[in-house]
Amino acid sequence: MTPSLQVIKAIMAPSLQVIKAIMTPSLQVTKAIMTPSLQVTKAIMTPSLQVTKAIMIKAIMTPSLQVIKA
Incomplete structure (x- = not known):
């Protein structure tokens, strides 16, 4: 039993690191995509708020100007 567990561990450990290696950049990619889109949203929102104002x-x-004129 013990050697087979070590074999399983030996197979599992690298695959976990592979999963981690795949996951980590994808999270950073997601962050990298999210951050500018938030800034774009802000950039679109801000002028429209000023226009509304x-x-x-x-x-x-x-x-009131017309009243003053009159």
Whole structure:
């Protein structure tokens, strides 16, 4: 029994390291893909928020300006 367990261990151990070796970079790849996409989302969101703000301010300001003009 014992030698066969060592054989199993000897077969298992490298395969575990292979799995680890495959997993680790894929996690970093996922992180590498995720991070820029988050920044892209932020980059898209930020100006649109400013545009929304600018439209809101204009929408609020314009009638009051017309009232002042009148």
